[in-house]
Amino acid sequence: MARRSTKTPPPDDSYEEKILDIDVVDEMQGSFLEYAYSVIYSRALPDARDGLKPVHRRIVYQMNEMGLRPERGYVKCARVVGEVMGKLHPHGDSSIYDALVRMAQPFSMRVPLVDGHGNFGSLGNDDPPAAMRYTECRMAEATSLMTESIDEDTVDFAPNYDGQEQEPVALPAAFPNLLVNGASGIAVGMATNMPPHNLREVVAAARHLIRHPNADLDALMKHVPGPDLPTGGRIVGLSGVRDAYEKGRGTFKIRATVTVEDVTARRKGLVVTELPFTVGPEKVVGKIKDLVGSKKLQGIADVKDLTDREHGLRLVIEIKNGFVPEAVLEQLYKLTPMEESFGINNVALVDGQPLTLGLKELLEVYLDHRFNVVRRRSEFRRGKRRDRLHLVEGLLTALVDIDEVIRLIRSSENSAQAKQRLMERFSLSDIQTQYILDTPLRRLTKYDRIELEAEQDRLNAEIEELTRILDSDAELRKLVSTELAAVAKKFGNDRRTLLLESADTPAAVPLQVADDPCRVLLSSTGLLARTADNEPLASGAKRVKHDVIVSAVPATARGEIGVVTSLGRLLRLNVVDLPQLPAAMPVPNLAGGAPLAEFVSLEDDEQVVCLTTLDESSPGLALGTEQGVVKRVVPDYPSNKEELEVITLKEGDRIVGAVELRTGEEDLVFISDDAQLLRYPAAQVRPQGRPAGGMAGIKLTEGAKVIFFTAVDPAADAVVFTVAGSRGTLDDSVQTTAKLTPFDQYPRKGRATGGVRCQRFLKGEDCLALAWAGPLPAKAAQKNGTAVDLPEPDPRRDGSGVSLPKTVSVVAGPV
Structure with missing residues (x-):
């Protein structure tokens, strides 16, 4: 077998060696700024209008496009993740699924946006969620409020990452989602950490601000006294909450809800029914056992996790005889996750800029967005009704002498001639005439004049009402307030988190029973x-x-x-x-x-x-x-x-x-x-x-x-x-x-x-x-x-x- 001959090709004189000198400082600055911009605007920070990060917005929007309404059946989460990743989100499937799972967790969201079916994890991630091929989902009932009237030109759309699809830059959001569900994210050079709040309270504050645009913080805090966490617990230190509502930054402590009970015939115990936000029972139990084993925590005989679906969270901490339960509880607050600090950092995007916002600013940004949504919705609906009214009026004109209309159409050589003759004979517009010509003759002769006149009256009344809203800022604000009240009435619930000015357990209680x-x-x-x-x-x-x-x-x-x-x-x-x-x-x-x-x-x-x-x-x-x-x-x-x-x-x-x-x-x-x-x-x-x-x-x-x-x-x-x-x-x-x-x-x-x-x-x-x-x-x-x-x-x-x-x-x- 002959050996293949290999020769080095001659140099191609068409390629010239070019070396560019680039300053590494300039290159690093430029690249880092591009990276920071991408993280801040496309991944980590929520929009102050709808309270969603891009990945959450894309999930909600795509589920709405797929028709996964609350009244429809569940579909595999993998299908939703695939649709979002293929059409809207240029990142990995794991980040999409993690975001979807969080929106389905009632212990993470005050008003969950996804109705999940299957294992979506547990508090504190003690039990991780099942893989997306096993879980199913659909839109939660409250999620329809986020996408309501999105097809009525209420929000702007922008091209997706490859320019083949359109996605909303913000959702209509019929309730203040950012305040209600909170947000957390780490960007480049900045981060956000916002606690959830009670829907009823936030809506009450928003409506108060609608009626009193110059309301001060004290007036708003009468309606929103503090965060309301999905896991309940007790917030200690309201001065930090006020700082956050005033300046956008503040710190407060979250304590577990604990009662002292007789857990055995001879021993008292601490029964934990609520833990701080994002803290799971396994984390608490493990920490207590470690501290007891290292002798850093005294007075605990045993700790049991009796949590189940029927009774909810229940940790039983058995106290040794001779120790004061209240004093042991104070040690638990100091040494275990039964007390956690929450640092509020209200950073959100406003007109594309990351800003630190107080309570009033957050409500104002949302209300401005909502006023704009309702205004655009009203304009869209008025336009649609005006278009329909124009057609109805044309039909009514044609029905006055339907025989003449039919004669003119039949005697015309072509549709263009028929159109011209109808416009001249009945003074119809081009659109009206074309609608009459496009209507089959059998339908045209069956129109009921009484029904058309009733529709004409209804359309005129609706147009008048929409015009009144658009022409009057007071009417527009009143409508937004009424719609918010309806949302709070349907989806609002009682406060879960107790607010305390200071710790309600004395710190000076001796750890052990006095040797009296x-x-x-x-x-x-x-x-x-x-x-x-x-x-x-x-x-x-x-x-x-x-x-x-x-x-x-x-x-x-x-x-x-x-x-x-x-x-x-x-x-x-x-x-x-x-x-x-x-x-x-x-x-x-x-x-x-x-x-x-x-x-x-x-x-x-x-x-x-x-x-x-x-x-x-x-x-x-x-x-x-x-x-x-x-x-x-x-x-x-x-x-x-x-x-x-x-x-x-x-x-x-x-x-x-x-x-x-x-x-x-x-x-x-x-x-x-x-x-x-x-x-x-x-x-x-x-x-x-x-x-x-x-x-x-x-x-x-x-x-x-x-x-x-x-x-x-x-x-x-x-x-x-x-x-x-x-x-x-x-x-x-x-x-x-x-x-x-x-x-x-x-x-x-x-x-x-x-x-x-x-x-x-x-x-x-x-x-x-x-x-x-x-x-x-x-x-x-x-x-x-x-x-x-x-x-x-x-x-x-x-x-x-x-x-x-x-x-x-x-x-x-x-x-």
Whole structure:
């Protein structure tokens, strides 16, 4: 195979080497100015007349041209994007689709201009919109107001980017879209950022300005007090809003709408229902979790996003016990997007020039545009009606002698001759004559003179009305005001954003609950609570449920207490976790408390016997067991242990009573089920360490067991209360006898001795079902907390009891 011969072509003398020297500074300046001009005028800034950037205007106009009216079906967004890009917009499809999506988002636009069907994203772009091939759209109902009468020569048109299509330079805009929906964009050397407003308020201000062209800013702000954001929230700092309305620039803060609620039985929380404009819930949740993880934010136990379509936005921030929700909220405002600053920069194009506009200037530019639109519309309609009237008048003239008209037409050699003869015979114009000739003969003979005369009258009336509007500036302004009022009535809605002069949450609220003194109470029904102070509860004259307090200890709001159980365990408990009772209760009770099981975990056969402080300077705990063992525990409570053993129990034994000694001079009291009571000074019991097993406290008879143990101040006005029954039948259905005796009737004896009888059994009674000793006043109740009246005191130490109308299950003294 032969090799192809390759030769270098000879130089072409027709091309001469030309090198142009261009100053790089001049070239950069020129190119940059062209680029800046393109961005400012063709992409980034809205027109002050219709409030739209070019891409938004092209989308709305092309949808109108495609007939995508609100009453029509949806079409694929990809089709709309393709039409806009192919005919009007010389940029990429992604920018067109992004603009279309924003116009369909009710959380971005105060009055959406696109009715979207499908996933158009979520607040804060947490959930991005679906691709354009999946979503559908059509014009929103309010969008028809933007293009209304666009085919009546109301706005100017200009060639598109390739000169093959025409596009409007601004839309007619029957409402002030720039103020209502706002705008944002970054140009070259300038930017715009305008918040949305309420349609009703903006229309009211515009109508006021129509009636009072010299109105000042204060008068306009009575109608437009501030922005109204699609996402609601609270605007804080109206001075910045006024600056923006006056000078075109200003700053204000947007806060989330938050309420303090009980989110669980024991915890309060912050419930967020509205977030600042453009802020999504995922952004807030993520920021809170980051701050909590880095320990920069305190007091938050959990945060949940419960947002759904049915209930809308709902973030639940659970507050730890001991922290003030209002103070935590202030921290959230400072550290998270729950408070955002919005910088207003009202830059828009006016006659092709970027200007910074205040509220009045924005309204004036819009109203001037609207006056021009309505004027041009009126001129167009008047012209159309005059043209039609001219034709109707020609028809009426021809109908006067229709036979002559037909004869002249038939006898003419051609249409030109017929036209000339009709014009001469009936004094018709060229247009009238041509219309008659173009009308088929069968239609011409069927015209109803009465209908034509009615149409003539109607056209004359409409022309007269349009002329009145065009000849009178007052009538023109009145018409624009009336049309604006109709728009506000149909599409307006209530304000969503609350306006505040300043923050409504005090900044000086402490983050945590103050470590104030209080008292922790345990009711006979197993409810725990803390009081608002450490003052003793007053005894109510009226008895109610949950008013029998079986244990009470002094504490502080952020301190700890101990819970002593029947199995010899001491469990630590944070006081701040407990619900707080009202500061003043007419009838003291723990109805507002929380069940003990919410705070401590107990075994099946384990009960709480008392509450105790963890004060290591106290005389310590005194314990009494079912088998008659007594122990004074040395107050040693290591802070690094959540659970301690306060006694080593023998097999089958359990603690029946425990009490924290106040002075160490109290008397210890045992009461056994065979009605024996033993009383002796606490000093007779040597304090022991926590692991010790105690010592003999009372000598029991065979088969007997201790049912009650406590410590009583010998100087107190105390009593002993006992209830007799029979073994194996000690339940609420058994009738029992009870006895109340002064405590001083029982003598002191030595430790580990037998006691003295405290109640004589009647026939059918062989044991004590219940026993209690303590200071007056005493309260008794049934298992469910229902109050029971105690019998009158019996001075006999070993007398028998009296019948009670109700069975007593628990007794307690003052708190």
